[in-house]
Amino acid sequence: MREQSVAADYRLTHASTKQFQMARRALNSLQRIIIPGESCVPHDIDVVAKICAHHNHDPAALLEILHDTQEHFGCVSDEAARRIAQDLNISRADIHGVRSFYGDFTRDTDKPKLKLCRAEACQAVGSEELARRLSARGIASETIYCLGNCALGPAAMIGKRLIGRASAELLEAELADD
Amino acid sequence: MTDTPRLFLPRDAAALSVGADGVAAALPQDQLVRTGSRGMLWLEPLLEVDTPDGRIGFGPLCVTDAKRLAETGFPKDHATCLGKVENLPWMKIQRRIIFERCGVIDPLDLDAFKASGGLDGLRAALASNAADIVETVTRSGLRGRGGAGFPAGIKWKTASEAQADQKYICCNADEGDSGTFADRMLMEGDPGQLIAGMIIAGLAVGATKGFIYCRSEYPHAIATLKAAIASWEGRGWLGADILGSGKAFELEVRRGAGSYVCGEESAMLESLEGKRGQVRVKPPIPALSGLFGKPTIVNNVLTLASVPWILEHGGEAYAEIGHERSRGTQAYQLAGNIRRGGMLEADFGISLRELIEDFGGGTLSGRPLKAVQVGGPLGAYIPADGLDLPMDYEAFAAAGAMLGHGGIVVFDDTVDMARQAEFAMEFCAEESCGKCTPCRIGSMRGAETISKIRDGENVEANLELVEDLCTIMTDGSLCAMGGLTPMPVMSALRHFREDFTSSDAKLKDTVD
Numbered sequence A: 001m002r003e004q005s006v007a008a009d010y011r012l013t014h015a016s017t018k019q020f021q022m023a024r025r026a027l028n029s030l031q032r033i034i035i036p037g038e039s040c041v042p043h044d045i046d047v048v049a050k051i052c053a054h055h056n057h058d059p060a061a062l063l064e065i066l067h068d069t070q071e072h073f074g075c076v077s078d079e080a081a082r083r084i085a086q087d088l089n090i091s092r093a094d095i096h097g098v099r100s101f102y103g104d105f106t107r108d109t110d111k112p113k114l115k116l117c118r119a120e121a122c123q124a125v126g127s128e129e130l131a132r133r134l135s136a137r138g139i140a141s142e143t144i145y146c147l148g149n150c151a152l153g154p155a156a157m158i159g160k161r162l163i164g165r166a167s168a169e170l171l172e173a174e175l176a177d178d
Numbered sequence B: 001m002t003d004t005p006r007l008f009l010p011r012d013a014a015a016l017s018v019g020a021d022g023v024a025a026a027l028p029q030d031q032l033v034r035t036g037s038r039g040m041l042w043l044e045p046l047l048e049v050d051t052p053d054g055r056i057g058f059g060p061l062c063v064t065d066a067k068r069l070a071e072t073g074f075p076k077d078h079a080t081c082l083g084k085v086e087n088l089p090w091m092k093i094q095r096r097i098i099f100e101r102c103g104v105i106d107p108l109d110l111d112a113f114k115a116s117g118g119l120d121g122l123r124a125a126l127a128s129n130a131a132d133i134v135e136t137v138t139r140s141g142l143r144g145r146g147g148a149g150f151p152a153g154i155k156w157k158t159a160s161e162a163q164a165d166q167k168y169i170c171c172n173a174d175e176g177d178s179g180t181f182a183d184r185m186l187m188e189g190d191p192g193q194l195i196a197g198m199i200i201a202g203l204a205v206g207a208t209k210g211f212i213y214c215r216s217e218y219p220h221a222i223a224t225l226k227a228a229i230a231s232w233e234g235r236g237w238l239g240a241d242i243l244g245s246g247k248a249f250e251l252e253v254r255r256g257a258g259s260y261v262c263g264e265e266s267a268m269l270e271s272l273e274g275k276r277g278q279v280r281v282k283p284p285i286p287a288l289s290g291l292f293g294k295p296t297i298v299n300n301v302l303t304l305a306s307v308p309w310i311l312e313h314g315g316e317a318y319a320e321i322g323h324e325r326s327r328g329t330q331a332y333q334l335a336g337n338i339r340r341g342g343m344l345e346a347d348f349g350i351s352l353r354e355l356i357e358d359f360g361g362g363t364l365s366g367r368p369l370k371a372v373q374v375g376g377p378l379g380a381y382i383p384a385d386g387l388d389l390p391m392d393y394e395a396f397a398a399a400g401a402m403l404g405h406g407g408i409v410v411f412d413d414t415v416d417m418a419r420q421a422e423f424a425m426e427f428c429a430e431e432s433c434g435k436c437t438p439c440r441i442g443s444m445r446g447a448e449t450i451s452k453i454r455d456g457e458n459v460e461a462n463l464e465l466v467e468d469l470c471t472i473m474t475d476g477s478l479c480a481m482g483g484l485t486p487m488p489v490m491s492a493l494r495h496f497r498e499d500f501t502s503s504d505a506k507l508k509d510t511v512d
């Protein structure tokens, strides 16, 4: 199983950030050992080449390139990473380093649709309880620290849609609409 | 009122998050102007109706109310009618320098921007020279709004005197602090103010290229910025020949990617170079060697957006506003468990109590207030009896706290402060860039140790260990991520020790 889905599963049963982090760390190190190097999403690799060209093959625009790739395919696969490395004339290790540093990028297409803010201002209006309720309903969410909607928390995001004063019922309905 | 008054409704992300688009669809489209938000977020979606004696507010609106209002001609006796928006207490106390147009005009309507004086500061800068711009900003006493409060003039002077073939202006729009959203509101509500500020910074230091590093959690802001930049270029307000002056400035938006530490200026520069967001060792300072090794100004959104006003009205006029050594206005953001949450721009020096009680109306839950965290996740927790603190950099520092980016997060009495301290350590462990040991390892050990304390394990000895760890992190960290994480931890410990030692605290949150 992939890191993200395992982590999501883990989160379903353990709503605590701390335990989640520890699990994620353990999984991160596991992943390096037991998961073979290739992620397996089918790609139209020409799209990756076009994205690189759109950003003038500029290595400084790597984050933009990774964003566009992630948005298009739902991940930055190893195959895509290889193509980006080739087109930008940088090493695959560099791309891997950047991809793994930033939370927005994943190696496989298993990011939950729902982002849930778990930072302080949302904690103050019950984001932790909300996370537990979502887990109980079997809804996976990605932990985000602040969505800039701190006066109308708990805040959540589905795609690019920001949701304020979120409740489990509301989020469930929004996910069904999506 | 005419039969078809103009209607103003925000398209700010916060307003959208509580249904502004649904309300918009229920209103007559040909009368509707979408604006930024006034900052009264508890009233969103807040509709404003143009009348001969000013704009009348209705809010918070639901779709049904909006339909009804449109059918009946927006009667002032409707339950949601707030009267004249400018007369609301929240608006009256404000002095809007940065947010003058935010919530008033369509953020992408360049004619409205120009008609309301949006270009005046930039024109003044174009008519002046680099040294005079730097001098004006220095005289204004403007300090960085990103957190540290460093004088902008000094930074600009350093960069302007550096010799280089290329210099850069980088706007820090990473706004990662929980409880803050003023940067977002400005970028969505009046991007022109920021663009003008960045061009002026470019003129002052001799930079012809700028980047706005905006966090990816702000898709609305990114879209608005990109659209604004394109229309500024189309008008010749930005590009090779700004307003026909022969001066050039190019501007690009770059997305962050979900890393808090990339708000730290040198990590942000690494990120802008397409690398991992690892903090750089200083010196050299970015003003001398920043992006791609070139002299670079890094300033927060609100720092740069203050500049057009300063150029238009002069440094002295700005310096007359404020409190002690904190000059000008600050964007106060009321968040968390607060009845009336939102943003208000007012002079420095207003007290925390006034903000929370008079403007915020106390807690949302109606329960007693227990703690307030000011300045984001690295800021101190202030207890209920410590609220008589003026909002001013030095006053906060003297109280062992930090003003930061102006975020004020309110908690009621259900909060477990030991859990908050634990979270502060966990957050640091999660977001640390990993460059130095006190931060990378210290935060992990800190989280583990506080967890033990919460379980009632060796409480006194472990508390001592936490204090030790905090000292090491404060003294030995390369940047403020590790260096300031002890602030929320130690303030929680200092003011709410009983939450760490009572068995109650242990039982309270057993799920964690």
Ligand SMILES: Cc1cc2nc3c(=O)[nH]c(=O)nc-3n(C[C@H](O)[C@H](O)[C@H](O)COP(=O)(O)O)c2cc1C
Pocket (backbone or CB within 6 Å): B143, B144, B145, B146, B147, B148, B149, B150, B172, B173, B174, B175, B176, B177, B260, B261, B262, B263, B264, B265, B266, B298, B299, B300, B301, B303, B304, B479, B480, B481
């Ligand atoms: C961990 C960390 C996160 C930071 N995040 C931000 C941020 O999101 N926005 C910002 O403007 N400054 C942030 N800063 C402060 C910047 O390093 C820098 O001081 C600031 O951008 C300078 O601009 P100013 O002088 O206009 O405030 C952060 C600092 C640290 C240590």
Ligand code: SF4
Pocket (backbone or CB within 6 Å): B261, B279, B431, B432, B433, B434, B435, B436, B437, B439, B440, B477, B478, B479, B480, B481, B482, B483
């Ligand atoms: S204090 Fe933390 S975030 Fe800052 S440089 Fe050290 S490891 Fe990186």
Ligand code: FES
Pocket (backbone or CB within 6 Å): A117, A118, A119, A120, A121, A122, A145, A146, A147, A148, A149, A150, A153, A154, A155, B177, B178, B179, B180
């Ligand atoms: S803390 Fe949740 S949106 Fe800012």
